Amino acid sequence: MMHLNLFLFGCGHHKGAWRHPNSSVEQLGDIRYYERLAQTAERGKLDAVFFADGQSAGNVSDGSPWFLEPLTAMAAMSRATDRIGLISTVSSTFYTPFHAARLVASLDHISGGRVGWNVVTSMFDVEARNHGYEAMPKHTDRYRRADEFVDAVLKLWDSWQADALTFDRQGHYADPDKVQPINHDGEFFLVDGPLNVPRPPQGHPVLFQAGASEQGRELAARRAEAIYAVAYDLPAAQDYYRDIKRRVQEAGRTTSVPIMPGLVTYVASTEDEARAKQRELDELLPVAASLRQLGQYTEQDCMNWELDEPVPGLPSLDAFNGPKGRYSTILRIIETEQPTVRQLLGRLAAGGGHCTMVGTPEQIADKMERWFRNEGADGFNLMPPSLPAGIEDFVDQVVPELQRRGLFRTEYRGTTLRDHLGLARPES
Amino acid sequence: MMHLNLFLFGCGHHKGAWRHPNSSVEQLGDIRYYERLAQTAERGKLDAVFFADGQSAGNVSDGSPWFLEPLTAMAAMSRATDRIGLISTVSSTFYTPFHAARLVASLDHISGGRVGWNVVTSMFDVEARNHGYEAMPKHTDRYRRADEFVDAVLKLWDSWQADALTFDRQGHYADPDKVQPINHDGEFFLVDGPLNVPRPPQGHPVLFQAGASEQGRELAARRAEAIYAVAYDLPAAQDYYRDIKRRVQEAGRTTSVPIMPGLVTYVASTEDEARAKQRELDELLPVAASLRQLGQYTEQDCMNWELDEPVPGLPSLDAFNGPKGRYSTILRIIETEQPTVRQLLGRLAAGGGHCTMVGTPEQIADKMERWFRNEGADGFNLMPPSLPAGIEDFVDQVVPELQRRGLFRTEYRGTTLRDHLGLARPES
Known part of the structure; x- marks a missing residue:
């Protein structure tokens, strides 16, 4: 069976989505908006909803994915749903392991075992400078820290054995032999433990990770129980998939580690109608600002490019001296899709290097x-380009088609996120 | 009008409460237990529910007030209630100001403006050693840090002006001139800002504080908008009350700062019945452990004291060489209440130095x-000695009596915690 998460992101993953006349932008501070999205995803029997997170306000002029903080929002969302999993990003660079372990464990209790933790190390100096650092620690240091952070969090979740709580009114509230300190004293963290939250219902809330770099892939292979990936097309997805599965095996792990690439979809009953939906969002992008940004990505003067003409020729990747990641994505989009300038702006504005599928269910x-x-x-x-419309379309049109093909569940079998993902519950 | 908060604490503030056959101890990990408590408090038109917090597991053998983490629990509780305020303790010693400001602001949005933040500095080495410190920073350092912490949090809440969000689909999502960095660079914290959560509905969620020490009182006088106090009897309450009100005035503040001492109540339709309720809980205390603890407090060998006889004579405060705070409370309880040994154990086990009232409504x-x-x-x-029974008793029996006397609201007038407490909304 396929696994499907809904990746929540403001009014949708298309940067122009909030500008649509019917957009949900006025509701971004209203918890009921997120509750309804989770309910829609649950109606579609999805595995989970997934919250990204960032630690800086970003460019507030051009729309912002951040409004409510994910952990508090998810606590509320868990009470408006019964089965669907709830995954939150929590940065290992800014929280202490004790806070992270406790917040996520508490959510796992509140939700009855439906929580996942997406471990990220954060990236930007503007985020670091909100949390006491002059600049972001180096990539290698962040990953060493993340590794130790995960280690400490897992130990804290294990600090209460599953049967520690006895509630014996003539004796112990909890068996003191089954609640033990962890005495973690590492390179980055000192954490005595035990946690002040009993063992989470899932044993460990599910660990998600999105490893792209060498260090990220190694961390994912050793630690992650499910992986959020970026793949522009099937060959790129296969490269990543095989590499991670090999690394997981080499790390001596025998569990399946589901790999879930991001996916932007425009769906309608005809292909033309689906393309019209895409075009409608693309046309909402502020042209000058988008061309200026494209100019930065490509180191070209794009301001006079004709919007509805094909993208002019660009230097090869080898001949390009700026940051290569985004530039190579641009070259691949041009090569495989032959977009107009406006279509290229739209592709970059919705999911960037992620796969986009446009068409009928x-x-x-x-x-x-x-x-x-x-x-x-x-x-x-x-990654629906607009919300809530994009997930409603998917749930109402694509999910039934996947179910007809026997590729996706028609009912939840279990009650926890581990159940949905087919992951075993760790022993204490 | 009087202000009333429900101080949530495990199965109640009496240490023996969880041992009662009908106690709620099996529900401490169930969010519905907390939701129902908040609903009961809301039925009584209370101002708020109040969560204490601690950063270590404590003695898990003898019952624990910690299970769910307060901020995540309160997010859920806010969705099960409409009007009642929700106050969470957040330590200024272990979070970064950005995390604290963001979590509390997010809760204020989720709850529609019903959140308060109880600023504490934490006290114990076992808490410090869960968050990377070898030992707790010194009292003076903790308070200097708390002062700067509050300062940074308030600046972050102010970093978005109230009318910053424009949602102008042809222009700005937010007016960039109304979302500004705070560039805080102090002794303890570097925080650039702005926050990634727009201005909270209340402007600032309400600041609670419980200042007992000289530095604590100074911080409370300068910063707190409402104060949680400890007072054993009316003269002690008056001393504290007058001292804080004077300090608030001297700090140049013209706002009222409600002072709310902790209060343990045993209520029933007759005084005998109320005393029987108290006795029932007192008898649940494990005798040997309680006598051993009393022995530590008093530096006496109490193990052979007769439980139902008056407390034997104790040395005067001047002649006592151990920690004086708790000891002076014990002397006052003996002086004013002439308790038996069992009654003394019970008093210390429910609220300690807080006022206890036993009787009819x-x-x-x-x-x-x-x-x-x-x-x-x-x-x-x-501080109900047992929960939920203690707050149900209070809401059903004492609240109507206070309402009859015109001392307590019969309906909420406003929708925010500021409204309930009669506090103005800070300008941005």
């Missing part, structure tokens, strides 16, 4: 099935 | 009124 299910059956993906992290 | 309302009318209290932080 059958067409999209065909592509998803191809990825799923050919070592490209164990599932997808859905 | 009329008797308790009489005493509360006397405190309220004589510069002892602007309200009370209710």
